[in-house]
Amino acid sequence: MTDLLRQEITTSAHTIVVKVGTRVLTTDQGVLNEEQITQLGRQLAELAATGRRVVLVSSGAVGAGMSQLGLTKRPTDLARLQAVAAVGQAKLIEIYDRALRDNGRHAAQVLLTAEDLDDRTRYLNIRNTLLSVLDFGAIPIINENDTVAVEELMLTFGDNDRLAARVTNLIRAPLLILLSDVQGLYNGSPELPESKLLSVVPKLDEEVLSFARDKKTGHSKGGMASKLEAARMVTSTGENMIIASGRIPDVLTKLIAGEEIGTLFLAQGKAVTPRKRWIGYSVQPRGDLMVDDGAARALGEKGKSLLPIGVTEVRGSFGKGDVVRVCNAQGQEIARGLTNYTSEEVGQILGSRSDQIEGILGVHPYDEIIHRDNMTVSRV
Numbered sequence: 001m002t003d004l005l006r007q008e009i010t011t012s013a014h015t016i017v018v019k020v021g022t023r024v025l026t027t028d029q030g031v032l033n034e035e036q037i038t039q040l041g042r043q044l045a046e047l048a049a050t051g052r053r054v055v056l057v058s059s060g061a062v063g064a065g066m067s068q069l070g071l072t073k074r075p076t077d078l079a080r081l082q083a084v085a086a087v088g089q090a091k092l093i094e095i096y097d098r099a100l101r102d103n104g105r106h107a108a109q110v111l112l113t114a115e116d117l118d119d120r121t122r123y124l125n126i127r128n129t130l131l132s133v134l135d136f137g138a139i140p141i142i143n144e145n146d147t148v149a150v151e152e153l154m155l156t157f158g159d160n161d162r163l164a165a166r167v168t169n170l171i172r173a174p175l176l177i178l179l180s181d182v183q184g185l186y187n188g189s190p191e192l193p194e195s196k197l198l199s200v201v202p203k204l205d206e207e208v209l210s211f212a213r214d215k216k217t218g219h220s221k222g223g224m225a226s227k228l229e230a231a232r233m234v235t236s237t238g239e240n241m242i243i244a245s246g247r248i249p250d251v252l253t254k255l256i257a258g259e260e261i262g263t264l265f266l267a268q269g270k271a272v273t274p275r276k277r278w279i280g281y282s283v284q285p286r287g288d289l290m291v292d293d294g295a296a297r298a299l300g301e302k303g304k305s306l307l308p309i310g311v312t313e314v315r316g317s318f319g320k321g322d323v324v325r326v327c328n329a330q331g332q333e334i335a336r337g338l339t340n341y342t343s344e345e346v347g348q349i350l351g352s353r354s355d356q357i358e359g360i361l362g363v364h365p366y367d368e369i370i371h372r373d374n375m376t377v378s379r380v
C-alpha cells in the first residue's frame with residue numbers, strides 16, 4: 001500500500017542515511033549472511049542511480065569477525081573483542097565494495113568515534129569528507145571505530161543507532177532509515193500476539209518511549225531504546241526516520257517509493273541550524289543542570305533562555321562554554337546548551353534572580369546561564 005504522506009517524505013529525500021543492524025547481516029546462528037549484504041549493496045547503488053546521496057552506517061563487524069574466525073561465543077575481554085571487530089570490518093567492507101562495484105559504485109570506509117564528533121574541527125572535517133565522497137558518487141560506509149570506541153563494544157550506550165542519527169544531523173539528511181530484524185515499533189513486546197505495529201509516530205511522547213522492551217543479546221547492542229533515542233535526535237532537528245525490517249526483499253526501493261512498510265517517525269517543526277545540531281547532538285555534555293517545572297516550561301514551550309532562578313541543582317564539573325544537559329524535575333533531559341558560567345559559579349547563583357548575580361559572584365557578565373541562541377531543546 002502506498003501512503004501519500006510517506007511518498008512525499010521519501011520521494012523528496014535528496015540525501016538518505018541508512019543504518020543496518022547486526023541482526024540483518026547475520027543469520028540466527030550468528031553466521032555472516034553474505035547474500036544479504038550483497039543485496040543491500042545493490043539497493044544502495046540503485047538509490048544512488050536515482051540521483052540521491054546515500055550514506056550507509058553498518059554494524060556487523062563483530063558478527064562478521066566471529067563468523068570469519070569460527071567463534072561461536074562473543075569474547076568477553078575488550079582486546080579480543082576489538083580484534084574480532086577489526087577482522088570482521090575488513091570482511092564487511094570487502095563484500096560491500098564488491099556489491100557496489102558490480103553496480104558501478106565504490107565503497108568509502110569511514111570509522112568514527114563519538115569524540116570525533118565532539119570536536120568542532122574534526123566534526124567539520126568529517127562533514128567535508130563525507131560530502132566529498134558523495135560528490136565522487138561513492139557510498140560512505142560508516143561504523144564506529146571499534147579499536148578505540150570501547151563504549152560501543154562493552155557498554156550499553158554509544159551504538160550505531162545514535163551514530164547514524166548524528167551522521168544524519170551532520171550532513172542534514174532529511175531521512176534516516178534504520179533496518180533491523182523487526183518490522184518496526186510495536187506498542188508492546190513484538191513477540192506478543194496482541195502487540196500492534198505502529199505505522200506512524202507523530203510525536204515521541206512518554207507512552208511511545210515506554211514501548212521499548214529490550215532484552216540483552218550476544219550480537220547487537222542498541223535495542224529499541226537506542227532506536228527511539230535516535231528518533232528523538234533526528235525528529236527534533238526537523239528530519240524524519242523510519243524503522244523497517246532489513247529482511248524484506250528490496251526494502252529500500254519499496255520504502256523510497258512510499259510503500260507503507262515499518263514505522264515512520266515524523267519530523268517535529270522546522271529543520272534547525274547546523275550549530276544547534278552540533279550543540280544538541282554531537283558534543284559530549286560535561287554536566288547537568290536540574291531545573292524546576294517553571295523553567296522546563298519556559299524552555300520547552302516558550303523558547304526562553306535558562307535563568308539561574310529556575311536551576312535547582314548542578315551536577316558534574318564544567319567550565320564556561322562547555323555543553324551541559326538541562327534536565328526536568330523528573331530527571332529527563334529536555335535540552336542542551338553552552339553554559340555562560342562554570343559549575344562552581346552555577347552552584348553559587350542557582351535559585352537567584354539575575355539582578356543578584358553581581359552581589360554573589362562580584363561580576364555579572366550574563367543574565368542567563370544558557371542563552372536560547374546557544375540551546376537545543378529536545379523535549380517539549
Ligand SMILES: Nc1ncnc2c1ncn2[C@@H]1O[C@H](COP(=O)(O)OP(=O)(O)O)[C@@H](O)[C@H]1O
Binds near residue numbers: 179
Ligand atoms: N516495542 C518494540 N517494538 C519492536 N521491537 C522491539 C520493541 N521493544 C524491543 N524490541 C527489540 O528491538 C530489537 C531490535 O534492536 P537490536 O537488537 O538492537 O537490532 P539491530 O541489531 O538491528 O540494531 C528487536 O529484535 C526487538 O526484540
Ligand SMILES: N[C@@H](CCC(=O)OP(=O)(O)O)C(=O)O
Binds near residue numbers: 062222
Ligand atoms: N561496531 C559494532 C556495532 C554494534 C552495534 O551497534 O550493533 P547493532 O545494535 O546491531 O547496530 C559492530 O560493527 O559490530
